[in-house]
Every structure is written in C-alpha cells, then in structure tokens.
Amino acid sequence: MPSPMFACRYSVSPYVACQHACKYCDGRAEKYYVEGDFEKDIKIRKNLCSVLESNIKNIREPGIISIGSGVSDPYQPVEEEESLMRGVAEIIQTSSLGAAVLTKSSLVLRDLKLWEKVHKNSSFILMVSLTSIDCETMELIEPGASNTKKRLDAIKQYKDKKMYVGVLAMPFLPFITDGEESIGKLGSALKSIGVDFVIPGGLTLRPGCQKETYFEMISRNFPDLIDKYKDLYCENRQSGSPKRDYSQLLNKRVNRIFSDLEIPMEIPHYIYKNSFPLYDEIYILLHHMVSLYSNRGIDIGALKKGVSGYSKWLYNSRKSFNRNRRESYKTFENKFKQFIISKDFYKIIDNRKLREFIIQVVIDKREFNYNTLKLI
Ligand code: SF4
Structure with missing residues (x-):
C-alpha cells in the first residue's frame, strides 16, 4: 500500500x-x-x-x-x-x-x-x-x-x-x-x-x-x-x-x-494524481482528507468510517492482484472503475457524498484543492 x-x-x-x-x-x-x-x-x-x-x-x-x-x-x-x-x-x-x-x-x-x-x-x-x-x-x-x-x-x-x-x-x-x-x-x-x-x-x-x-x-x-x-x-x-x-x-x-x-x-x-493507479490515488487522497478536515475542526466521523472500509477493501483486493502475476495494473484499475459505480460499492462506503466524490475524481478526473477543500 x-x-x-x-x-x-x-x-x-x-x-x-x-x-x-x-x-x-x-x-x-x-x-x-x-x-x-x-x-x-x-x-x-x-x-x-x-x-x-x-x-x-x-x-x-x-x-x-x-x-x-x-x-x-x-x-x-x-x-x-x-x-x-x-x-x-x-x-x-x-x-x-x-x-x-x-x-x-x-x-x-x-x-x-x-x-x-x-x-x-x-x-x-x-x-x-x-x-x-x-x-x-x-x-x-x-x-x-x-x-x-x-x-x-x-x-x-x-x-x-x-x-x-x-x-x-x-x-x-x-x-x-x-x-x-x-x-x-x-x-x-x-x-x-x-x-x-x-x-x-x-x-x-x-x-x-x-x-x-x-x-x-x-x-x-x-x-x-x-x-x-x-x-x-x-x-x-x-x-x-x-x-x-x-x-x-x-x-x-x-x-x-x-x-x-x-x-x-x-x-x-495535483502533485501525485498522475503518478499512481487510480485506486492508490484515492487511497492517498482519502487519508489526506481525514487530516485536512480534522485540522479545520470539521467532524470526520463518517469520513473515517468510509476511509477504513475503503482501505480494507483495497488491501484485500491487492492481495488477489499480487497473487495473479499475469494481471496488469490496468486490468485491476478497470475493475476498480466498474466497482465504484456498481451497487457493491455501497457495501464498502455507505456515505453517498463520499461515493459521489470518489466517482468525480476517478471518472471525471477532478482535482481536490487542499486549501479550499473543493473539487476543481
Ligand atoms: S535526521 Fe539528520 S542525522 Fe538523522 S537521517 Fe536525517 S539528516 Fe541524517
């Protein structure tokens, strides 16, 4: 990870x-x-x-x-x-x-x-x-x-x-x-x-x-x-x-x-967004959001729950990816893109706003501004 x-x-x-x-x-x-x-x-x-x-x-x-x-x-x-x-x-x-x-x-x-x-x-x-x-x-x-x-x-x-x-x-x-x-x-x-x-x-x-x-x-x-x-x-x-x-x-x-x-x-x-597979980009971004929101005194209870669910899912999915040495990361990334718009993603993150946020970053390629805490 x-x-x-x-x-x-x-x-x-x-x-x-x-x-x-x-x-x-x-x-x-x-x-x-x-x-x-x-x-x-x-x-x-x-x-x-x-x-x-x-x-x-x-x-x-x-x-x-x-x-x-x-x-x-x-x-x-x-x-x-x-x-x-x-x-x-x-x-x-x-x-x-x-x-x-x-x-x-x-x-x-x-x-x-x-x-x-x-x-x-x-x-x-x-x-x-x-x-x-x-x-x-x-x-x-x-x-x-x-x-x-x-x-x-x-x-x-x-x-x-x-x-x-x-x-x-x-x-x-x-x-x-x-x-x-x-x-x-x-x-x-x-x-x-x-x-x-x-x-x-x-x-x-x-x-x-x-x-x-x-x-x-x-x-x-x-x-x-x-x-x-x-x-x-x-x-x-x-x-x-x-x-x-x-x-x-x-x-x-x-x-x-x-x-x-x-x-x-x-x-x-903006520094790391093109350097990682999309599933890792989201992993880093969600962890950063926890501290960015917490530093502003914003309640992060729901966010933390979502980040924890996502981290567990990624950890387990990566284990099966690692076992299958023939699979390219692009295949894993494409499965990830399908997964986040499927109903199964609800089981990992039950927060609608957070799911929509992830879809905007992954599918619409939006960038999160760490000063304004807004997508651009
Ligand atoms: S803290 Fe100083 S001494 Fe220690 S690794 Fe870094 S540069 Fe070297």
Missing part, C-alpha cells in the same frame, strides 16, 4: 547511519539496530544500483519511489565521493516511476538536471527538512547538514525549474524552534519561495540513545532548558512523545500559521 504521508509506494536508501549527525535523529534509537558510531560508521550500499535496476523491472504498478529514510540522508557528505544518487536517478529516468528525495543537503543541486529529466518523464518531488531559518542555532543541533541558507537556496533553485518542492518541518524543537515567531518566520520564507507543501511535526525522543544524545546536547548548549525538557519527556513513552497537552498546543499553533499562509500540510493532490 502507498504511504499517504510521503505519497510514495516504493523506497530505497543508499546509506545506513548519517554524517549529518542531527542530535535529535530518530535513527539513533535502538529499535532501528544501526550498529557502530551513528555519525561515523556509514554503511554504503555499493550494490544499490544493480539491485534497483533488477527490482524496477519487476514493478507492475506505477508509483513514486522515496529516496532517503529516517536513519540516513541520501545526500550526506559521503555521497560526494560515492555518487550513488547519480546512478539511482539515471535508473529511475529509464522507468515510468516518479521519485521523491528527502534530504537536508544542498548537494542535491549537483543532480538537478538528472532529477529534472525524471520530472519530465513522470514526476519528481524534493522534500527538504528544515524547521528554522536561524542558521547559528541549527548548526549546534544539525552540525553535519547544509546550513539553513544553503537549504533555502536549493529549494529555490528546484522551484525555479518548476519542480515540486515541499518542506519537512520536523521536528520543531521545544523552547528552541517551536515558538510563534520562529515558525512564522520559517513559514514566510517558504511562502515567498512558493513551496508546494509543508509537513510539520514535533520532537519525539525514544528512551535510550536518542534521548541521551539529545539531552547531552541541550545540557551543553542550552543549560537553562534541561529541566523543562526533563519535565516534558518525563513519561518516557516508547514512542518518544512529549506530554500530550504540549503536543496539542504545538499542533494548533502550526496549523494556524500554515493555514493562514495557505501552505497545505499534506502533499497536494
């Missing part, structure tokens, strides 16, 4: 561990089993391109490949020598798949022309991780990553080439980058460049190495904040979440700031 958050279906990652050495990095957590010194012992997947080349041939359904992960950055310094990403871009160019690169490095500019070709063939999304425009502060916390100015410049250059660009505004750091003024300045900078979307998030600190590394950095650079942090993360939840009331406050602040600026907080429909 595709990931609604990043609008991706497949993923690759050239490295494990990361020289960017962000002190809050979730990849440090024990649950990912990254061995050695997280900031220095970088595992290089030398055979990535040959594996990707053979795997791509077996892919039956269109979609977007996400490149990068929570435990490594594909454009970290080692990439300057290894150039694995050039090979990855060249292979993707020969397919009809789209690509999304997640990075904190301006080294992504080196491959702008390659990604431009991917964008012309299918689609390319650059997702730059950035939570503040304060260069000095962020250098203490993300010492190996490109500085804020360089990241903003990379965003601008990709945007100037009419590529899709979004910002992963996560994690906002409590008492450092989570204030109204700091988020507001970031939002204004991104608005002036014309980013397509922002995906915001708060800081989670899983008990163990991740939390210890981050607390050590706070004690060294922001000693006045350590007691506040201890209190905020005192519950030691396995998910690493802070106290619930803090998260609710942050969500409200972030929603208000980016909504006022009319920057969508999900990857907009």
Whole structure:
C-alpha cells in the first residue's frame, strides 16, 4: 500500500547511519539496530544500483519511489565521493516511476538536471527538512547538514525549474524552534519561495540513545532548558512523545500559521494524481482528507468510517492482484472503475457524498484543492 504521508509506494536508501549527525535523529534509537558510531560508521550500499535496476523491472504498478529514510540522508557528505544518487536517478529516468528525495543537503543541486529529466518523464518531488531559518542555532543541533541558507537556496533553485518542492518541518524543537515567531518566520520564507507543501511535526525522543544524545546536547548548549525538557519527556513513552497537552498546543499553533499562509500540510493532490493507479490515488487522497478536515475542526466521523472500509477493501483486493502475476495494473484499475459505480460499492462506503466524490475524481478526473477543500 502507498504511504499517504510521503505519497510514495516504493523506497530505497543508499546509506545506513548519517554524517549529518542531527542530535535529535530518530535513527539513533535502538529499535532501528544501526550498529557502530551513528555519525561515523556509514554503511554504503555499493550494490544499490544493480539491485534497483533488477527490482524496477519487476514493478507492475506505477508509483513514486522515496529516496532517503529516517536513519540516513541520501545526500550526506559521503555521497560526494560515492555518487550513488547519480546512478539511482539515471535508473529511475529509464522507468515510468516518479521519485521523491528527502534530504537536508544542498548537494542535491549537483543532480538537478538528472532529477529534472525524471520530472519530465513522470514526476519528481524534493522534500527538504528544515524547521528554522536561524542558521547559528541549527548548526549546534544539525552540525553535519547544509546550513539553513544553503537549504533555502536549493529549494529555490528546484522551484525555479518548476519542480515540486515541499518542506519537512520536523521536528520543531521545544523552547528552541517551536515558538510563534520562529515558525512564522520559517513559514514566510517558504511562502515567498512558493513551496508546494509543508509537513510539520514535533520532537519525539525514544528512551535510550536518542534521548541521551539529545539531552547531552541541550545540557551543553542550552543549560537553562534541561529541566523543562526533563519535565516534558518525563513519561518516557516508547514512542518518544512529549506530554500530550504540549503536543496539542504545538499542533494548533502550526496549523494556524500554515493555514493562514495557505501552505497545505499534506502533499497536494495535483502533485501525485498522475503518478499512481487510480485506486492508490484515492487511497492517498482519502487519508489526506481525514487530516485536512480534522485540522479545520470539521467532524470526520463518517469520513473515517468510509476511509477504513475503503482501505480494507483495497488491501484485500491487492492481495488477489499480487497473487495473479499475469494481471496488469490496468486490468485491476478497470475493475476498480466498474466497482465504484456498481451497487457493491455501497457495501464498502455507505456515505453517498463520499461515493459521489470518489466517482468525480476517478471518472471525471477532478482535482481536490487542499486549501479550499473543493473539487476543481
Ligand atoms: S539528516 Fe536525517 S537521517 Fe541524517 S542525522 Fe539528520 S535526521 Fe538523522
């Protein structure tokens, strides 16, 4: 199933561990089993391109490949020598798949022309991780990553080439980058460049190495904040979440700031609508609608029920599609088109408005605007 958050279906990652050495990095957590010194012992997947080349041939359904992960950055310094990403871009160019690169490095500019070709063939999304425009502060916390100015410049250059660009505004750091003024300045900078979307998030600190590394950095650079942090993360939840009331406050602040600026907080429909089979497009869209409506304080009870029914139906239908290797996705897609106008679709989604909405997107090729929440 595709990931609604990043609008991706497949993923690759050239490295494990990361020289960017962000002190809050979730990849440090024990649950990912990254061995050695997280900031220095970088595992290089030398055979990535040959594996990707053979795997791509077996892919039956269109979609977007996400490149990068929570435990490594594909454009970290080692990439300057290894150039694995050039090979990855060249292979993707020969397919009809789209690509999304997640990075904190301006080294992504080196491959702008390659990604431009991917964008012309299918689609390319650059997702730059950035939570503040304060260069000095962020250098203490993300010492190996490109500085804020360089990241903003990379965003601008990709945007100037009419590529899709979004910002992963996560994690906002409590008492450092989570204030109204700091988020507001970031939002204004991104608005002036014309980013397509922002995906915001708060800081989670899983008990163990991740939390210890981050607390050590706070004690060294922001000693006045350590007691506040201890209190905020005192519950030691396995998910690493802070106290619930803090998260609710942050969500409200972030929603208000980016909504006022009319920057969508999900990857907009126009970006992914031609990159997936119609059944996956609807799956992503419905999941996005749940958070878009919920952020506006609209009751999502009926919508959630419909999304859950649809997700179960797609999961089961995909199982039989996967078993029948001879069937093309086009056949599956055509069955889907017949299904949504049949009486059986009522059994999956008993909400008339939602069924009509899906028919308009699939059959009439309408697009959903994430700011106005209307079909165009
Ligand atoms: S760039 Fe990403 S993967 Fe690398 S250290 Fe920072 S948060 Fe972790």
